[in-house]
Amino acid sequence: MRTISVITPIYNPQPEYLLAAHESLQAQKLPPGWTWEWLVQEDGNTDVAEVLLPLDDRIKHGTGRHGGVAITRNLALSRASGELVKNLDQDDLLTAGVLARDIAALTENDGVHWTTSRVLDLMPDGKLVGFDNDPKHGVLEPGDVLKHWQEHNFRLPVHPTTLCIRRDLAVMLGGWMAVPGSDDTGLLVAASVLANGFFDETVGLHYRKWPGQESAAGSKHYEAVEWTARMNLINERAKALQNLWSTVAGRWMLTP
Template identity: 35%
Template sequence: MQVDVVTAVHASHAAFLPAAWRSLLDQSHAQWRWVVQIDGPPDEVRAVLTACAAMDDPRVVVASHGTSEGPAVTRNVALGRTAAPFVQNVDADDELEPDALAVLTTALIDHPGAGYAVGHARDLMADGLLVDHPLPIPAGVLPRGALLPTWKTSPTEYRVPVHPAGVMWRRSLLLALGGWSALQGMEDTGVLMAASAVVEGVLVDAPTLRYRRHAAQRSKQTSKFAGGGAQIALIRERAAVLSAFPPWNRV
């Protein structure tokens, strides 16, 4: 099954792209295409991709829109360039585990009623060490609405039950939800909670994402509670509205 892997990138994170590219080359699932969308000036990003030979691979398609719009808009522009039934996000500074595409596509094929699949995320430290984190929910089918009650959003304890940046989506569900949410630093959490409100998902019992920890990462720069409380309330309210609708059915 074909998968389009979407990466939004700006110049400050261009140096991480070769590692993301190598993680795609290592995939046990070979039917993928890398849809890279450049946010802001493109020259540095294109130079990095050229130097690592990614631009020589016909499976790599790169585009830029010239202006600086942020990750949500950039991912959605990339989404408009996809065509595969499954869409996998990978941030420019992260990596996919070697079996990520294989286990996530298998999960969606085996569970035709599921709209998304996600695995475990491991922190990738600067020294290359991978740090596992136990999840608060068991692997298997995630019933409709299961994620919202397990999303901890107090100022003293913030935790999303699964890592929203490593989700594989049915493209038709992403389109139905309007793509990634127009939020600051929570665009992937917003769409994940909306998805959970309308359809079941699958949590696979395997690591699929390597989440790089570094000083420049955006999640460290934007506090969830410096104006984020209103965003959290909006995500929760939207999920409550969606949960009252009939369940989403794939087309």
């Protein structure tokens, strides 16, 4: 069986949200020959997720020192056995068929090494809210995402929390970037410089908006000095990768 590894960092979870995330994963139907594993990695050592979630051999629990979301995701990455790695935050919901679509995007398009999908915000009242500026369905060439991000005040054209990426590319880039917030942006931007990506116009995630989320409006996530520092670092790394790209005739020896 081929495996797609779903990575979920856990910290002080809302039980109903985590259980809903599990239900959305359990409902996924994968292509023949594929299975999923769920790397549930706690940022700390309380075993809270293991208490909340049902027994399932596909759920692989892990704990560690409290170190923040990027470190937590990378500890899960170290345990992932799948050739593909999919992000799922503890309070979000996968839509029906998204894992199958991710697998198709990464196995049926030559040279594609990461994929994202359309997102709808899930509001506290249950309403779903979309966006008007999604890119066209299909392949994203190296540099497309970075250029848009640089020209739109560090706003991405695709949502990084929907990322599904080849594990070898994620590992080569050091996993999720070690910054306090925007670690998923750091990984996506770096990957988008080195390899073709894919955007699926079908909604792949319901992104829950609620007051307790780490990136809620008005939270420390948007503190100006820190935000500027991490955006500058993500941008600097991306430009360094672009320069390195040009020294190897514009291509990397990445294999499917």
